[in-house]
Amino acid sequence: MSQVQELLSRELKVLLRTRECEERKLYIRICIELHMVAGPVHKKDMVIRLTDDMDPFFLYNLVVSEEDFQSMKIQQGLLIDFSAFPQKFIDLLCQCIQEENKAAPRFLLQLSSNSALGSSVAQLDVIETNPFKHLTHLSLRLLPANDLEIKNYLAACLKYIKDEKNVLQQTLNKTVEDLNQKLLSTQQ
Amino acid sequence: MSQVQELLSRELKVLLRTRECEERKLYIRICIELHMVAGPVHKKDMVIRLTDDMDPFFLYNLVVSEEDFQSMKIQQGLLIDFSAFPQKFIDLLCQCIQEENKAAPRFLLQLSSNSALGSSVAQLDVIETNPFKHLTHLSLRLLPANDLEIKNYLAACLKYIKDEKNVLQQTLNKTVEDLNQKLLSTQQ
Structure with a gap:
């Protein structure tokens, strides 16, 4: 452990x-x-x-x-x-x-x-x-x-940045949705 | 070359x-x-x-x-x-x-x-x-x-996904700005 x-x-x-x-x-x-x-x-x-x-x-x-x-x-x-x-x-x-x-x-x-x-x-x-x-x-x-250590380090970086990118994508989707909703209710 | x-x-x-x-x-x-x-x-x-x-x-x-x-x-x-x-x-x-x-x-x-x-x-x-x-x-x-090849491959992946993440961040910023602008002009 x-x-x-x-x-x-x-x-x-x-x-x-x-x-x-x-x-x-x-x-x-x-x-x-x-x-x-x-x-x-x-x-x-x-x-x-x-x-x-x-x-x-x-x-x-x-x-x-x-x-x-x-x-x-x-x-x-x-x-x-x-x-x-x-x-x-x-x-x-x-x-x-x-x-x-x-x-x-x-x-x-x-x-x-x-x-x-x-x-x-x-x-x-x-x-x-x-x-x-x-x-x-x-x-x-x-x-x-050495190459093995760099390999493991880069895999960890890649996982980290992929997660960050996914969060960003979700934020983008949510923001567009929220603001379009607001826009729609304001226009009515 | x-x-x-x-x-x-x-x-x-x-x-x-x-x-x-x-x-x-x-x-x-x-x-x-x-x-x-x-x-x-x-x-x-x-x-x-x-x-x-x-x-x-x-x-x-x-x-x-x-x-x-x-x-x-x-x-x-x-x-x-x-x-x-x-x-x-x-x-x-x-x-x-x-x-x-x-x-x-x-x-x-x-x-x-x-x-x-x-x-x-x-x-x-x-x-x-x-x-x-x-x-x-x-x-x-x-x-x-081998480890050297995986290392180089992961570095290329990391660069690619970092670029994608940057584009996404710019899109998010631009979208928020545009929609807030629209919202503001609709409310006026």
């Missing part, structure tokens, strides 16, 4: 740095989910997914288990527990969102990749820039998805 | 036969395309694709080159040329469409697969049933697509 809880799914402005091209800003969708597996041992994973609404093949994943978090905590000198981590990450993202339209944002998201082809690890950093220096608050390493 | 010409894309009722389960009828989308590659040697391939609008992972492909057609012609005793083959296949499908809601169709499409998991070759037959016997007019062997 696996349960998925979505904590965040929204587009954020990201500074993209690759070896091949100059820095550029683009919008990336960041999705944060908690995957809970019930069983003899209760297991909770935090899943971070980067996608691009304009590019169906752009998909990076990071699964952080409690154990992964412990080593991340030591490496990056974090002071919080695993249970507090998702909300802390969301708070950092919100600080980036607040600053994303400023010419010199104090908080920004930076995505670094060594390959423009998307075939290698990407690093997502939350960086604060103060008058003195750049401070990296958090650094996450994400893996590009 | 490659050019794609779509000749047909529609859902057809198919009789599904698998080793694991009983016969059942379902709708399968059949798409026929001509892929033309210009270059030192002009090359034309006929591409046949089976998909299921309800199942994003159902995808079978067959690419028929001029050479493939020559061996198919000998094996199946066909009397037409490669250039006439696409239209002849479409004609056969039309005969199936005309009969598809009949209890005892004279022409029917049969899809046979050895595995319900879709991991093996599928055979698509156009079968005529007369009082005396079953006659197979055409027999095509299609391969299940």
Whole structure:
């Protein structure tokens, strides 16, 4: 039995740095989910997914288990527990969102990749820039998805957008009907 | 330089036969395309694709080159040329469409697969049933697509349905605007 809880799914402005091209800003969708597996041992994973609404093949994943978090905590000198981590990450993202339209944002998201082809690890950093220096608050390493993962992701997107389209079609039908009704009763 | 010409894309009722389960009828989308590659040697391939609008992972492909057609012609005793083959296949499908809601169709499409998991070759037959016997007019062997092909197919579907959804949204906006305008001018 696996349960998925979505904590965040929204587009954020990201500074993209690759070896091949100059820095550029683009919008990336960041999705944060908690995957809970019930069983003899209760297991909770935090899943971070980067996608691009304009590019169906752009998909990076990071699964952080409690154990992964412990080593991340030591490496990056974090002071919080695993249970507090998702909300802390969301708070950092919100600080980036607040600053994303400023010419010199104090908080920004930076995505670094060594390959423009998307075939290698990407690093997502939350960086604060103060008058003195750049401070990296958090650094996450994400893996590009393989064909199987992209296939599953696109199937989910397709289902979602088909449902949205059906709702829209129903709204259109209902609206035309209602307004024609109104028009008819007004003309009489 | 490659050019794609779509000749047909529609859902057809198919009789599904698998080793694991009983016969059942379902709708399968059949798409026929001509892929033309210009270059030192002009090359034309006929591409046949089976998909299921309800199942994003159902995808079978067959690419028929001029050479493939020559061996198919000998094996199946066909009397037409490669250039006439696409239209002849479409004609056969039309005969199936005309009969598809009949209890005892004279022409029917049969899809046979050895595995319900879709991991093996599928055979698509156009079968005529007369009082005396079953006659197979055409027999095509299609391969299940791999993850890369499904990924590309789903990305194309997603783009198509996004465009459709946008058109629908514009229609809704325009309709509401027009009818409100009419309503307003009628009330005055």
